[in-house]
Amino acid sequence: MKLVVRNLKKSFEKKEVLKDINFEFEKGKIYGLLGRNGAGKTTFFNCLNEDIDINEGEFYIEDNNNKRKMEAEDIGYVLSTPNVPEFLTAREFLKFFIDINQKRIKDLKTIDEYFDFMKIEEEDRDRLLKDYSHGMKNKMQMLVNIIANPNVLLLDEPLTSFDVVVSEEMKQMLREIKQNHIIIFSTHIMELALDLCDEIVILNKGVLEEVDKNNLNNEQFKNKIIEALKEE
């Protein structure tokens, strides 16, 4: 399965943020999306999530050579600022998400098993989400997006609010689930991208391009990425 983006263009008035995006994201890989501030990473995610309309082009799912529209169920979007309904407890939030996604969840687990999977402590499970810390809310946001089991998972700087231990846990978790998903991960932290991602993709001047690692070691690869990002 692939997420195919063809000739995608998005402008804000005269400013062309995404000029001509052509890319194929494959299942089983984590893509590290790098770009300088204002390069259009979030715009790209917002386009895929249909938060904003695109000007030209298309994106679709290609499965066994069958092309189909990307539906709401296909996509999960984890924002850098976590948004959770604060009037619910963590358990209630999960129950609601499981309820509305029931048909799509393969091998449904119990709510507590999901909490265990995300390493959310027992005493936190029945607390109102408004009392959760930023990092905990982020965990919950990540968890519901994983439970919904979307084919494409967009992660916008998701690990920055986690402490080092949780961050390692999350990386491990992403590695575990990547087999069944297309994961696109935007970050500014080069080390994180190199450590976690299978492919590095750069968004520069409105165009998306892959940076090949070839036979370079990490330091050389890092320099190559920085050079690519600096390109005017």
Add this chain to the structure above:
Amino acid sequence: MIETFITSFKLQNTYRTNSIIYSLKQLLLIKRILPNSLYKNRGLKIFANIISILLEIINIFIGKIIYILAMIFVPLSWYNSNVSDTFIHLFMFLTLAGGVLNTYMLNPTKDKYYAIILMNIDERKYGLSNYYYQLIKLIIGFLPFTILFGMIAGVPLWIQIVLPFFVVAIKLIVMNYCIYHFKKTNKASNENIPTKFVWGFVAVCLLLAYGLPAINITINQTILLLVFIISIILGIYSLVKIHNFKDYRKMYKQILTESNVYMQERNAGTQALKDTSLKQIELDKTYTSNKSGFAYFHDLFVKRHRKILTTAVKKQSVVILVIFIAMIIGISVNDNFKSKTNEILMVYLPYFVFIMYCINRSSSVTQAMFMNCDHSMLTYRIYRTPKVILGIFKERLKTLITINLLPATLIGLGLALLLYLSGGTDNSLNYLILFVSIISMSIFFSVHYLVMYYLLQPYNVSTEMKSSTYKVVQGLTYIVCWYMIQIRLPIFSFGIATIVFCIAYCLISLFLAYKYAPKTFKLRV
């Protein structure tokens, strides 16, 4: 200090100008035509600047004329006491009340927040220069109207002239007390959240203002002169104290917190509103639900927000009941009142469009829905699938209609009962029409606000209102309802027309919501 004032005035003018251009850009029809480069268009900038300055000038006078007219001049006709003395009496006590309610200096406005917190302008220079500017505006704004209305009320010229200075003196005295209190306790309070003591003081002032003239007691010119002289002396003393106070930095740090500042924009939906609403969740945590899916989700939302959703409606219902009971008593003891009531009821149904508009809670309930629920949930793509959107829409529609039906039913039944008790009507169908049309109006407003919310979803992820179209629709709704006040039509024809209109409107708007909401109901970017 003058330099600081000019800088802050320029700053204020810049973002006001930008706000004017921004509002223009948000209008549905012209937003596509106007480019972002508009903000640097010199001609337009000058135009917006002129509007901004004109607004500032109008602002000096408009509030004052409304204040004197509504709070002093109109009430003069209620009393038999000496008109001139009553004018002075009302002005004096209302000034005392206003003095504690509005100091200017302790009002956490966005202007102060931008200048002091974001732009790091010297707090003392900013605070004082703007404070003096406000006091000068106060004198300039009040003077023409104390003279005009004072003259009509027969108040001596010297009093007409000293009244604005009296207001300033009271403001200075109160501010000096606040500074004294701050020095003593190290606590500065946001004047928009008055303490019980302040409310109590205001209540006493209002009681003395409007109560004493009813029993023919008023402050006379001699007492005013005495109070005025004392106030001026204390005012000058306070001015020196305020001017010499050094620790504005510490004081403003306490007042200009984000939640205080954004509470100013309660209507636009803010963090502060969110904070208050969230406090209410905690108390209701024990509520649970047996439902599933979006019915479960909505059920918990309603139960955990029961207070914000229904408290106002309950209060309204009590007031409505009291009014009707008073009316029934009036009818049974006074024949003249009885026949007048019957006469009014027969042609005043259009007036109730405005009343139903005023009591309908849908606008604030949809706002609470956004702040406490959709604000976070709309970031989940799955929440925006047609099935979920329409499922929750249906649940919400039921809730909104139910919430608003309680006072509507009371009004509908109350009016029909009043009509019957005040002498009845030739056509007994009128009772039914009266009741059903009131219920229709209530349902109409519930549907109207919810559909508008779903079709125009006006907020962005930072809970800021980003749609001028939404504001225009709100404004138009108000204008139409207000216009209805002027209309007098028989129950039968207006009632039938209202019912038909409401049914048609609801059907059309529900159709539109079902068709378009899955596309339009998302966070504004």
